[in-house]
Amino acid sequence: MTAWALWAVAVAVVAALPAVLSPFQIVQLTVFMIYSLLALSLDLIWGFGGILSFGQAAFFGVGGYVYGIVGINSGSTTLALIAGVAGAAGLAALLGYFTFYGRVGSMYFAVITLTVTLILHQVMGTTADPRYAVGQARLGGYNGMTNIPSLALEVPGRAPLTLDPVQLFYVVGGLLLLVLALTRALVRGSFGRVLAAIREDELRTELLGYDPRWRKLVTFAISGSIAGLAGGLFAGWGNFMNPQVFSMFQSALVVIWVMVGGRSTLYGAVVGTLVVQSLTNYLGTASVTYTTVALGTALVVIVLLFPRGLVPAIEGAVRRVSGRRPPAPEFAR
Amino acid sequence: MNDVVLQTRGLVKEFGGLRAVNSLDFTLRRGELRCVIGPNGAGKSTLFKLLTGQLKPTAGTIHFKGLDVTRLLPHEIARAGIGIKFQVPRVYDSLSVTENLWLSARSRHGAAAGAIVDRVLAEVGLVERRTSPVGHLSHGDRQWVEIGMVLTSDPDLVLLDEPTAGMTHAEARRTADLVREINRRATLIVVEHDMDFVRSIAGYVTVLHRGAVLAEGTMDEIRANDVVRDIYLGKRPRARR
Numbered sequence: 001m002t003a004w005a006l007w008a009v010a011v012a013v014v015a016a017l018p019a020v021l022s023p024f025q026i027v028q029l030t031v032f033m034i035y036s037l038l039a040l041s042l043d044l045i046w047g048f049g050g051i052l053s054f055g056q057a058a059f060f061g062v063g064g065y066v067y068g069i070v071g072i073n074s075g076s077t078t079l080a081l082i083a084g085v086a087g088a089a090g091l092a093a094l095l096g097y098f099t100f101y102g103r104v105g106s107m108y109f110a111v112i113t114l115t116v117t118l119i120l121h122q123v124m125g126t127t128a129d130p131r132y133a134v135g136q137a138r139l140g141g142y143n144g145m146t147n148i149p150s151l152a153l154e155v156p157g158r159a160p161l162t163l164d165p166v167q168l169f170y171v172v173g174g175l176l177l178l179v180l181a182l183t184r185a186l187v188r189g190s191f192g193r194v195l196a197a198i199r200e201d202e203l204r205t206e207l208l209g210y211d212p213r214w215r216k217l218v219t220f221a222i223s224g225s226i227a228g229l230a231g232g233l234f235a236g237w238g239n240f241m242n243p244q245v246f247s248m249f250q251s252a253l254v255v256i257w258v259m260v261g262g263r264s265t266l267y268g269a270v271v272g273t274l275v276v277q278s279l280t281n282y283l284g285t286a287s288v289t290y291t292t293v294a295l296g297t298a299l300v301v302i303v304l305l306f307p308r309g310l311v312p313a314i315e316g317a318v319r320r321v322s323g324r325r326p327p328a329p330e331f332a333r
Numbered sequence: 334m335n336d337v338v339l340q341t342r343g344l345v346k347e348f349g350g351l352r353a354v355n356s357l358d359f360t361l362r363r364g365e366l367r368c369v370i371g372p373n374g375a376g377k378s379t380l381f382k383l384l385t386g387q388l389k390p391t392a393g394t395i396h397f398k399g400l401d402v403t404r405l406l407p408h409e410i411a412r413a414g415i416g417i418k419f420q421v422p423r424v425y426d427s428l429s430v431t432e433n434l435w436l437s438a439r440s441r442h443g444a445a446a447g448a449i450v451d452r453v454l455a456e457v458g459l460v461e462r463r464t465s466p467v468g469h470l471s472h473g474d475r476q477w478v479e480i481g482m483v484l485t486s487d488p489d490l491v492l493l494d495e496p497t498a499g500m501t502h503a504e505a506r507r508t509a510d511l512v513r514e515i516n517r518r519a520t521l522i523v524v525e526h527d528m529d530f531v532r533s534i535a536g537y538v539t540v541l542h543r544g545a546v547l548a549e550g551t552m553d554e555i556r557a558n559d560v561v562r563d564i565y566l567g568k569r570p571r572a573r574r
Binding site for chain 1 (some may be wrong): 385386406407408411412416417424425426427428432434436437439440441456482486
């Protein structure tokens, strides 16, 4: 049972890291794991649904802003997180309904999702005036929304306990592993197997009696809710949201994380995010003159050397070394 | 009228100015084995696309098992019990043989799919290759995978589009046996260019020409029909390979 062993190792690593790393590194790693959730949301719809979405940043941002609005007004961060997930899932479902049921082609879908993201960027940017507020929460335009409450542990009948950085690290790490396990179960179950068939040949699958539209819609809504969860956690982590989350750069970054890690692997999304973000951080702190040029070069090299991504490349290498037969192809039973 | 499984009335499909199907009246009884022949452009492929919901007719109706399916979506028609096998095998190349069969079985049989897949794997002779990706199989075996997919979904009406295309002579003979086997459980429409094959499965033949029925009858009657001979069988049917 190598799979169970890997899960056990992952849990042990997350549990042990706070003892090894500095508080600053723990805070950094927490946000990397939040980004990993965002990458995971894209891998679900892109890697398994075969649909490239540039809208994950939009769902992330909506999740974060809704968390902020509900959190500031209600004081309950649990409620805020749930509302953030629901808001993002709702937006994804709405967008998915019109595009999938309207039979919009995949290229147009990518453009539409990017456009929605950029529209949100523009709209949120114009809300600097104090009258743009929801209850107590001021949207703040390009200055951003401030004073968003930190994630707190809320047990009914007791005062909420704001999580310290290590506790937040555990909550985010636990949620990341949980979402990873759930998405894995989803793509390996019968829903995921039919989804793979739709990705392979949509018309064929339709003529077997499956409705591709609602399966894509459900997948996209789940993907949106994961991105919304990441956004809510991000707002609770940094106490701050600004329209930059809806930027072109952020939208493209999610795609890069998944590309580098390896599409259709789920945990490749996590690996890709950790590698790219660590590299970005390193280049930022090391005295490299042209940070973005160096980062861009590194990404091009990675994609050229490992076109299918890091995780499939590592798996291939391990297999060659151990001399094991490759497993039957994906979903083969 | 209980034994009529499929009926089209005044079926028309226009593409711009072209009438690919021209007020077609077509009736099929339960358990029939019907061969549809006709020269290129006679409307055979368009008819299949109309019957499976891939195209919507310009005019006319399609009734299947007494149900009006004219405006239904492809997946709804498939669920109602019309299955299709394409001319070029349309299978999932990156998925295993078992997975291909499971996908078609699950659509109409849900949890019973596993047992059905095991049975059909044996019937089409692919037990040993069940874990291979379909893309690694020979053309003939890929045809069998698709025939297997038809069998696992167990439809009431099966549309076979040139089932022997690209097969060797021996494989075509095996297919003829299987077509008769499928016919024990389901009504069949077979589009086929290979006259030897049409004769060997001994079905009732409909000749399409310019989107309408030109003649119907047994293969011998069709061969004796002068009009048909002129437009279609004028040259002697080529001997196959």
